[in-house]
Amino acid sequence: MDQIFSKLTFRTNGEGFIDITHDLNLFIKKNNFHSGIFNLTSLHTSCSLTINENADPNVLRDLKKYMQSIVPYDSYFTLSKNREEISYKHYQEGSDDMPAHIKTSLTNTALSLSFQDGKILLGTWRAIYLWEHRIDQKERIVNVHIIGEKKQNKYNEIK
Amino acid sequence: MDQIFSKLTFRTNGEGFIDITHDLNLFIKKNNFHSGIFNLTSLHTSCSLTINENADPNVLRDLKKYMQSIVPYDSYFTLSKNREEISYKHYQEGSDDMPAHIKTSLTNTALSLSFQDGKILLGTWRAIYLWEHRIDQKERIVNVHIIGEKKQNKYNEIK
Amino acid sequence: MDQIFSKLTFRTNGEGFIDITHDLNLFIKKNNFHSGIFNLTSLHTSCSLTINENADPNVLRDLKKYMQSIVPYDSYFTLSKNREEISYKHYQEGSDDMPAHIKTSLTNTALSLSFQDGKILLGTWRAIYLWEHRIDQKERIVNVHIIGEKKQNKYNEIK
Numbered sequence: 001m002d003q004i005f006s007k008l009t010f011r012t013n014g015e016g017f018i019d020i021t022h023d024l025n026l027f028i029k030k031n032n033f034h035s036g037i038f039n040l041t042s043l044h045t046s047c048s049l050t051i052n053e054n055a056d057p058n059v060l061r062d063l064k065k066y067m068q069s070i071v072p073y074d075s076y077f078t079l080s081k082n083r084e085e086i087s088y089k090h091y092q093e094g095s096d097d098m099p100a101h102i103k104t105s106l107t108n109t110a111l112s113l114s115f116q117d118g119k120i121l122l123g124t125w126r127a128i129y130l131w132e133h134r135i136d137q138k139e140r141i142v143n144v145h146i147i148g149e150k151k152q153n154k155y156n157e158i159k
Numbered sequence: 160m161d162q163i164f165s166k167l168t169f170r171t172n173g174e175g176f177i178d179i180t181h182d183l184n185l186f187i188k189k190n191n192f193h194s195g196i197f198n199l200t201s202l203h204t205s206c207s208l209t210i211n212e213n214a215d216p217n218v219l220r221d222l223k224k225y226m227q228s229i230v231p232y233d234s235y236f237t238l239s240k241n242r243e244e245i246s247y248k249h250y251q252e253g254s255d256d257m258p259a260h261i262k263t264s265l266t267n268t269a270l271s272l273s274f275q276d277g278k279i280l281l282g283t284w285r286a287i288y289l290w291e292h293r294i295d296q297k298e299r300i301v302n303v304h305i306i307g308e309k310k311q312n313k314y315n316e317i318k
Numbered sequence: 319m320d321q322i323f324s325k326l327t328f329r330t331n332g333e334g335f336i337d338i339t340h341d342l343n344l345f346i347k348k349n350n351f352h353s354g355i356f357n358l359t360s361l362h363t364s365c366s367l368t369i370n371e372n373a374d375p376n377v378l379r380d381l382k383k384y385m386q387s388i389v390p391y392d393s394y395f396t397l398s399k400n401r402e403e404i405s406y407k408h409y410q411e412g413s414d415d416m417p418a419h420i421k422t423s424l425t426n427t428a429l430s431l432s433f434q435d436g437k438i439l440l441g442t443w444r445a446i447y448l449w450e451h452r453i454d455q456k457e458r459i460v461n462v463h464i465i466g467e468k469k470q471n472k473y474n475e476i477k
Contacts, residue, residue, distance in 0.1 A: 001160045001162075001306070001319045003319075003353065003354065003466070003467065005353065005432070005434050005439075035162065035164065036162065036306065037196065037198060037271075037304070037306055037355065037430075039355060039430060039431070039432045041431065041432055041439055041440075041441075042441075043439070043440065043441025043442075043444070044441060044444075045369070045370050045371045045377075045443070045444055050264055051204070051268055051269070052204050052260060052263070052264060053204045053260060056249050056251075058247075058248040058249035059204075059249045059257065059260055061248055061249075062247045062248055062249050062257050062260070062261070063260060063261060063264055065245060066230070066235070066245070066261050069235070069237035069238065069239070069243075069245055070229065070237070070238050070388065070397075071238075071384070072237065072238055072239035072240075073239075075239075075240070076238040076239065076384070076387070077238050077239070077240075077242070078387035078388070078390065079229075079238075079387065079388050079389075079390055079394040079395050079397075080387070080390035080391075080393075080394065080395070081390075081393065081395070081403070083395070084387075085240070086383060086384070086387055088376075088380045089376040089379055089380055090374050090376035090377045090379075090380050092374075098377065098380050101370060101371060101377050101380070101381060102380070102381060102384050104370070105368055105370060105381055105425060106265055106424055106425070107264060107265070108267070108426070109369055110369070110429060110430060110431060111269060112198060112269060112271035112355075112430035113198070113200065113269060114164070114198045114200055114302060114304035116164050116304075121164075121200055121202070121302045121304075122200075122202065123200075123201075123202025123203060123300070124202075125204070126202070126203075126204055141441070143432060143439045145355070145432035145434075145439075147306065147319070147354065147355060147465065147466075148162070148306075149162065160319045160321075160465070194321065194323065195321065195465065196355065196357060196430075196463070196465055209423055210363070210427055210428070211363050211419060211422070211423060212363045212419060215408050215410075217406075217407040217408035218363075218408045218416065218419050220407055220408075221406045221407055221408050221416050221419070221420070222419060222420060222423055224404060225389070225394070225404070225420050228394070228396035228397065228398070228402075228404055229388065229396070229397050230397075231396065231397055231398035231399075232398075234398075234399065235397040235398065236397050236398070236399075236401070238388075238397075244399070265424055266423060266424070267426070270428060271357060271428060271430035272357070272359065272428060273323070273357045273359055273461060273463035275323050275463075280323075280359055280361070280461045280463075281359075281361065282359075282360075282361025282362060282459070283361075284363070285361070285362075285363055306465065307321070307465075308321065
């Protein structure tokens with residue numbers, strides 16, 4: 001069992017999704033790993049790592065719209081009887097910053113995935129996305145870490 | 160340190176929860192693992208893997224009701240000042256499909272659990288559930304992957 | 319590759335966040351691990367493990383307020399057209415108990431983190447928090463589990 005650490009950098013383009021699946025599978029291949037655990041850690045508190053459908057682009061569009069709708073900029077209304085309006089106390093870094101922290105909390109900044117035969121096990125029509133929650137372009141770093149086997153046929157396959 | 164990969168298939172019965180804890184612990188036992196990391200990956204974008212209480216069935220009932228209430232079928236209202244109604248652009252696969260993708264994003268499709276003495280470390284009154292978000296019956300595949308020790312007493316226990 | 323299991327106990331003080339980053343890094347150091355995977359499992363269904371900003375305390379304040387606002391005590395209103403009021407069926411353990419289960423489901427009870435040079439890879443201004451969702455003081459147990467290397471220079475660093 002070997003391990004390897006590195007960092008991948010992505011340039012985001014405002015709120016939305018960047019498909020990072022290919023870069024991750026390339027990292028496995030380049031480092032000659034066959035099978036193991038692939039740990040991803042976003043080093044930020046205003047973007048997420050998420051897995052979702054990569055077939056119809058409207059899925060990502062609806063997903064972004066939903067998150068913007070339940071975590072609005074500036075203020076939001078509670079779901080309690082009095083329907084109170086709440087403003088963010090942390091607003092100094094922009095009206096999209098505190099909502100971005102909340103969106104991050106409702107999703108994930110770390111993913112622990114399994115890979116086999118040099119490829120992350122995902123299923124059909126699924127991709128791994130870096131989900132940017134800030135309006136501005138950002139440079140985002142994802143820490144990549146593998147623990148696994150470098151040589152083939154050293155693990156047991158159950159049919 | 161050894162590893163093993165396999166797939167478990169579950170038949171869901173509409174929106175709701177299937178307790179998969181026993182099947183997962185059985186997989187550990189059958190493959191003679193003692194302790195390690197157990198990585199679960201649902202290969203779908205409209206069901207989740209979640210851990211919650213297994214004592215009072217009303218907990219699961221309330222949980223499902225809550226998720227249905229904040230991610231309604233067909234359309235939803237935003238929490239912003241203007242309380243806008245938003246319809247899903249991705250509606251072609253049924254009125255429950257896009258809500259299922261959103262519910263999946265708000266929870267998890269991958270879990271990395273620890274197990275010791277042949278059993279997943281969970282705590283009292285806790286179970287691992289496959290959470291189906293679609294209305295129809297579905298066949299769901301969970302990829303199971305263990306990295307761990309097969310023989311006893313090879314790890315260090317801290318008292 | 320070695321592994322180690324233990325439990326850390328934390329005393330919470332009502333709804334809010336306890337920074338557990340230092341305790342986790344100390345556990346790595348004390349057990350002489352250098353690099354690997356650090357799996358955390360909260361053994362409870364009414365508190366979470368989350369990573370967020372540790373710079374401005376208002377971030378945590380806003381985060382807690384948001385979660386209380388979308389998962390209110392006693393009852394909540396749906397986001398659907400009819401804006402129905404829903405009461406929890408599971409209310410016997412207190413008006414904060416079922417909301418706590420829901421808040422737990424919307425976040426995480428297990429985290430799989432990477433560490434290198436004896437320290438969890440987090441990024442700047444980030445901390446790992448135990449997020450208590452109950453009003454009362456509670457004793458919370460986090461299962462800690464490492465798979466990794468004890469000696470230095472046994473893994474490959476990519477520049």
